[in-house]
Amino acid sequence: MTSTADTATSEAVETVTLTIDGTEVTVPKGTLIIRAAEQVGIDIPRFCDHPLLAPAGACRQCLVDVAAPDREGNVRAFPKPQASCTMQAMDGMIVNTQHTSDDAKRAQEGVMELLLINHPLDCPVCDKGGECPLQNQALSHGRPESRFIDVKRVFEKPLALSSEILLDRERCVLCQRCTRFSKEIAGDAFIDLQNRGAMQQIGTFNEEVLNFDGYEPIGVAAEDESGKAFSSYYSGNTVQICPVGALTSAAYRFRSRPFDLVSAPGISEHDSSGAAIRTDHRRGKILRRLSDNDPVVNEEWITDKDRFAFAWQNLSDRLTRPLVRGEDGELHEASWPAAIARAAEGLRAAAGRTGTAADKKAKGVGVLPGGRITLEDAYAYQKFARVALGTNDIDTRTRISSDEEQAFLGAAVAGTGLGVTFSDLEKAPAVLLAGFEPEDEGGVVFLRLRKSWGTQQVLTVAPFLSRGAEKLSATLIETVPGAEAAALAAIKAGTETADALGQDGAVIVLGERLAGSPGALSEALRLAKRTGARLAWIPRRAGERGALEAGALPGLLPGGRDAASASARQAVADAWGVDGLPETDGRDADAIIAAAAARQLDALVVGGVTPSDLTADLRKALDRVGFVVSLEVRRTEVAQYADVVLPVAPPSEKPGTFVNWEGRLRGFATAIRTDAISDHRALDFLARELGVDLKVGTVSDVNEQLAALGAAGKGERVKAPTAKAAKASAGASDELVLASWHLLVDEGALQDGEPYLAGTGRTAVARLSQATAERIGVKDGVVTVSGERRSSIELPVVITPMADGVVWLPAKSPGSWVAQELGVEPGARVSVKGGI
Amino acid sequence: MSESDDVWKVNRERDGEAQRFESNFPQYGPVGRAFAPVAGFGVTLRNFFRPTVTEQYPDKKTPAMPRYHGRHQLNRYADGLEKCIGCELCAWACPADAIYVEADSNTEDKQYSPGERYGRVYQINYLRCIFCGLCIEACPTRALTMTNEYELAGPTREGLIYEKQDLLAPLEDGMLQAPHPMVPGTVDDDYYKGDVTKVVKEQTEWVREHRPEDPTLPENQKQEAGRG
Numbered sequence A: 001m002t003s004t005a006d007t008a009t010s011e012a013v014e015t016v017t018l019t020i021d022g023t024e025v026t027v028p029k030g031t032l033i034i035r036a037a038e039q040v041g042i043d044i045p046r047f048c049d050h051p052l053l054a055p056a057g058a059c060r061q062c063l064v065d066v067a068a069p070d071r072e073g074n075v076r077a078f079p080k081p082q083a084s085c086t087m088q089a090m091d092g093m094i095v096n097t098q099h100t101s102d103d104a105k106r107a108q109e110g111v112m113e114l115l116l117i118n119h120p121l122d123c124p125v126c127d128k129g130g131e132c133p134l135q136n137q138a139l140s141h142g143r144p145e146s147r148f149i150d151v152k153r154v155f156e157k158p159l160a161l162s163s164e165i166l167l168d169r170e171r172c173v174l175c176q177r178c179t180r181f182s183k184e185i186a187g188d189a190f191i192d193l194q195n196r197g198a199m200q201q202i203g204t205f206n207e208e209v210l211n212f213d214g215y216e217p218i219g220v221a222a223e224d225e226s227g228k229a230f231s232s233y234y235s236g237n238t239v240q241i242c243p244v245g246a247l248t249s250a251a252y253r254f255r256s257r258p259f260d261l262v263s264a265p266g267i268s269e270h271d272s273s274g275a276a277i278r279t280d281h282r283r284g285k286i287l288r289r290l291s292d293n294d295p296v297v298n299e300e301w302i303t304d305k306d307r308f309a310f311a312w313q314n315l316s317d318r319l320t321r322p323l324v325r326g327e328d329g330e331l332h333e334a335s336w337p338a339a340i341a342r343a344a345e346g347l348r349a350a351a352g353r354t355g356t357a358a359d360k361k362a363k364g365v366g367v368l369p370g371g372r373i374t375l376e377d378a379y380a381y382q383k384f385a386r387v388a389l390g391t392n393d394i395d396t397r398t399r400i401s402s403d404e405e406q407a408f409l410g411a412a413v414a415g416t417g418l419g420v421t422f423s424d425l426e427k428a429p430a431v432l433l434a435g436f437e438p439e440d441e442g443g444v445v446f447l448r449l450r451k452s453w454g455t456q457q458v459l460t461v462a463p464f465l466s467r468g469a470e471k472l473s474a475t476l477i478e479t480v481p482g483a484e485a486a487a488l489a490a491i492k493a494g495t496e497t498a499d500a501l502g503q504d505g506a507v508i509v510l511g512e513r514l515a516g517s518p519g520a521l522s523e524a525l526r527l528a529k530r531t532g533a534r535l536a537w538i539p540r541r542a543g544e545r546g547a548l549e550a551g552a553l554p555g556l557l558p559g560g561r562d563a564a565s566a567s568a569r570q571a572v573a574d575a576w577g578v579d580g581l582p583e584t585d586g587r588d589a590d591a592i593i594a595a596a597a598a599r600q601l602d603a604l605v606v607g608g609v610t611p612s613d614l615t616a617d618l619r620k621a622l623d624r625v626g627f628v629v630s631l632e633v634r635r636t637e638v639a640q641y642a643d644v645v646l647p648v649a650p651p652s653e654k655p656g657t658f659v660n661w662e663g664r665l666r667g668f669a670t671a672i673r674t675d676a677i678s679d680h681r682a683l684d685f686l687a688r689e690l691g692v693d694l695k696v697g698t699v700s701d702v703n704e705q706l707a708a709l710g711a712a713g714k715g716e717r718v719k720a721p722t723a724k725a726a727k728a729s730a731g732a733s734d735e736l737v738l739a740s741w742h743l744l745v746d747e748g749a750l751q752d753g754e755p756y757l758a759g760t761g762r763t764a765v766a767r768l769s770q771a772t773a774e775r776i777g778v779k780d781g782v783v784t785v786s787g788e789r790r791s792s793i794e795l796p797v798v799i800t801p802m803a804d805g806v807v808w809l810p811a812k813s814p815g816s817w818v819a820q821e822l823g824v825e826p827g828a829r830v831s832v833k834g835g836i
Numbered sequence B: 001m002s003e004s005d006d007v008w009k010v011n012r013e014r015d016g017e018a019q020r021f022e023s024n025f026p027q028y029g030p031v032g033r034a035f036a037p038v039a040g041f042g043v044t045l046r047n048f049f050r051p052t053v054t055e056q057y058p059d060k061k062t063p064a065m066p067r068y069h070g071r072h073q074l075n076r077y078a079d080g081l082e083k084c085i086g087c088e089l090c091a092w093a094c095p096a097d098a099i100y101v102e103a104d105s106n107t108e109d110k111q112y113s114p115g116e117r118y119g120r121v122y123q124i125n126y127l128r129c130i131f132c133g134l135c136i137e138a139c140p141t142r143a144l145t146m147t148n149e150y151e152l153a154g155p156t157r158e159g160l161i162y163e164k165q166d167l168l169a170p171l172e173d174g175m176l177q178a179p180h181p182m183v184p185g186t187v188d189d190d191y192y193k194g195d196v197t198k199v200v201k202e203q204t205e206w207v208r209e210h211r212p213e214d215p216t217l218p219e220n221q222k223q224e225a226g227r228g
């Protein structure tokens, strides 16, 4: 920003000048007194005040003496102390806090005494003890002695609001931070103030009056305002902002004290938002994760998955030493040098690099790094594939994908730097979501969109209005999966939707599921051109964007270069100091798996890939292919087929960078020091053994190379796709189109080992429209869905206002593992029968 | 001569004056000075006729003073439930970082202490402990006190890390081994106030049902006594 722009903005802000404790301070008009005091370093005690929530004035702890000019301009004192967290600063105001005014001090002490009257003061058994604002402020601003001698009010404790969130009403100071967060930020109001006077309490809604509609969580749960069982994805934030120990989480209950914990900042590995987190660990074990404050990305909120799902890395199947398959066909622990030597031997033969006659018959190696890796790891995987193995058969997209998607990503996403940002999303006057569920697939993206609720128009191309979309008051553009291209094409100039998207700052959000809808991404590009709206591609997994930047796709080189372009290949080869890069077109993930299953590949290098997440039959491929090297944190199913298993570090035990969907680099340092090594380091060892120095041993090595490579130049980029929508094919009468996406809390591998979180996940249901349900004849409220595999999924039905001829299933919820059981992607036809 | 040299000189003179002092040792006359070399034997001779202070440890053990800071003990309530609630305040207070505590939730099947929380792991490292007693001061439930036991030496480091079972007070007559439910109708406050004075029928029955072999059950005790 230039200095002129700076002055221009500061001139535009109207300011007021007031005096606090004798110090003059100038703040923008509308600033609350408590914030103005913060600016001059004056601390006013508070409970309910939170910078990201609307002022409530609920706790009265922040009372100060205020005098303000009246209409004639005479400065007159207010007769009573005022709550500084609700009163805006005025020009000429004189504020005296507890530091300079005895009245204010007495008022604050009085409020504190009142708050403590019914407080159990069971700090020794309270999870907040040691980091409790009530403890601290009672000490700094309270009376040393209580005059209360009567019996305290008691409540049953604790009350389970969900399997994860526990409420201890005795400790509550009725500040309403939790209820305000739930209503204002997350939109899942589930608790509210009830009763009056001494019996006033935070309570849950009455289950008798309320009924459910298919969003019940798996575990225990209270009901929310709308009558649904409380299953918020953001409930953990209330625990963090509760200024006392009234709200606690089952996972961290009685686990430790703040002085035991070592805190390290980090980035969440759970989604593509790159939310800032704080990891608290004790003796090498993670005990909890909190949200960090990063105003440009996640503000102070994270999803429950970011917060609670960390047990996976310390389960009993964690690998600490390399495993090598011995003569007896079993895996045995081996030293690193032995394992690397064995892996290199197998890969050398498969890649045809032994320098013997056998090389002619070698069919090559496929590389599947998985979508959860860091930028550095992705870079190492692709350099390893291209330089050490001489192949373009590398793809991180072990999910629904297509060539059209690769062209779209190469043309519009990879190497484009910071694009649409969180704050752009928040400010956008209109947002069109396509193939993207803001709450389930976006996490904190949803919170940003919801922040603009009421001022922002949200449109969603989806088969029905999900609960998340409903909370955004989104307009549904009802679309059968697979027909997204047509739906986007139908937004013609002159229509209301096109006008909305034509506004300055409008954004089109595309989800990764669009890859499965032929023509949709091409059509999205056309729509963006037509309306002038900006595009944002928001994938689900944390490593997706980094993999694009690093070039870990078959057709993409680092920086968004086209692997099919000779000049791009040359540029990269020069930078790497090699003679040339492989020219043959690479296979994508599905093709690699198919080729391995057909014995057209001799070896696979597999990173963090879960076979049950894939529609392609990875198990068969692993079984048939001659040689498998697996780089994994835990001993997973892939290890059963692997010849060599190399243990790698989970994100908390290594440094690295995630690139979030905005294109923002989210670097993080090692939170817990162990001797586990990152994928890129293991690949560096492996390449050395193969006789190649990839120089990817450290994070800084990789980052230097990435910086030197930069983004693709003109003529090095991939051409934008121009695919057309596929003609809809008529299916058999009992066939329906499958709609499906991953719920935020489900049975993903990174959520293993956390039963309390799993309990807040939503129970699996199948959704059908009324007409469709009648047509197929739903019996006993249950349907059986079967796809290409022999197994099927039986789920209870919830009739939902939605597109006819469509059945919706959660992608990997308990009892509904769509990819594994049905073997088809959303948009495919599945047969659906009523009853079991 | 510069100004600073002046200052230096003045300071030296003042120091010189200050160093002139009178000794306050007694000044002896000529006889005193003659006997001075053997005066020390006088002390030795005098002690021949005084009572001896040598203790015949370890052959004969002398009890320590009642408030001696010895090995810690984790106490129990009258019904055998543990007093420790795993609050870690003792660990927090410890200046030598000798105490390690991990708490957990009491459940219906496993109630170790009154209330919601108990200490699942409790360790004191006697290689670190300086026996200051600050942990005792910090304990909100009087769970932690110090005994008079002072024989805390051993050949291994591990052996000097005392675990919870090493520190727990032995069960007195009539106490019932935890875990078992609290006395029906009571809350943790009643325990703190000392209103629970003995094991009640319900507790015994619970243990009988869940751990019929438990040696602290009255019938098992009688058997043992009979056998002995």
Ligand code: SF4
Binding pocket: A119, A120, A121, A122, A123, A124, A126, A127, A128, A129, A130, A132, A133, A134, A135, A171, A243, A244, A245, A246
């Ligand atoms: S909320 Fe704070 S003051 Fe209240 S019991 Fe817990 S730690 Fe103590």
Ligand code: SF4
Binding pocket: A171, A172, A173, A174, A175, A176, A177, A178, A179, A202, A241, A242, A243, A244, A246, A247
């Ligand atoms: S539960 Fe916590 S956040 Fe909610 S009102 Fe009570 S004190 Fe405030």
Ligand code: SF4
Binding pocket: B083, B084, B085, B086, B087, B088, B089, B090, B091, B101, B119, B138, B139, B140, B141, B142, B143, B144
């Ligand atoms: S011994 Fe006392 S201070 Fe230490 S954890 Fe137990 S109850 Fe807390």
Ligand code: FES
Binding pocket: A045, A046, A047, A048, A049, A056, A057, A058, A059, A060, A061, A062, A063, A083, A084, A085, A086
């Ligand atoms: S902080 Fe001002 S009323 Fe609560």
